[in-house]
Amino acid sequence: MSEQELSQNPQSTDTQNDSAENADTTASELEALIAKIEGLENDVKQAKEAQARANAESYNAQRRMEQETDKAKKFALQKFAKELLDVVDNLERAIANITDDATKEGVELTYKSLLGVLEKNGVVAVGAVGDAFNPDVHEAVGVLPDTEKDVIGQVLQKGYTLNERTLRPAMVMVGA
Structure with a gap:
């Protein structure tokens, strides 16, 4: 514009x-x-x-x-199962020392029944003679010179696991 x-x-x-x-x-x-x-x-x-x-x-x-x-x-049963292991040990000692056959048979049946109940609930014995030594489930308390290296030669006290977790290690003698 x-x-x-x-x-x-x-x-x-x-x-x-x-x-x-x-x-x-x-x-x-x-x-x-x-x-x-x-x-x-x-x-x-x-x-x-x-x-x-x-x-x-x-x-x-x-x-x-x-x-x-x-x-x-x-593992809710862990404490209870661990306390029952003393009963298992006592039954094993009783079986080893009873001389009367009838009494021994009754104690053995009780022992087997208790082990069956424990196994049914996941408690398994570990540490047999001839097994390979495993420090997770075995505790070596001595050495046996006549036994193969790292092989269990003698079991002093059985060990137990609960669902593959060690409840009590087995006390064993191993080969050197």
Whole structure:
């Protein structure tokens, strides 16, 4: 527009200025809204990540609890079974020293019955003559020179495991 046109139409200048101001205002509002949207998207992303971590943590805690419960069930008999081992030892000594056949037979039946119940509940005897020495389930208390190296030559006291965990190590003499 020429100056003459502008002087004749002062409203058009105002309109142009208003349009420019409106465009600036609209652009700044748009930038603010875009920034706000990006911020909200970031917040949503962080919330989703936090939820995923919380879910994973909850799952892991539940799994640990189940494992601990299974372990507790599996080894709940440990103390009781360990105390019964003294009874087993006493029955073995009684069998070795009884001379009356009828009494010996009764004690042997009781002994076998007790061992059967223990085995049914996961308690197994370890440490037989001729077995390879295993420090996890055997305790060497002496050496036998006439026996093959790392082989059990004599069992002084039987050992027992409960579900493959050592209840009492076998006291043995091993070859050198």
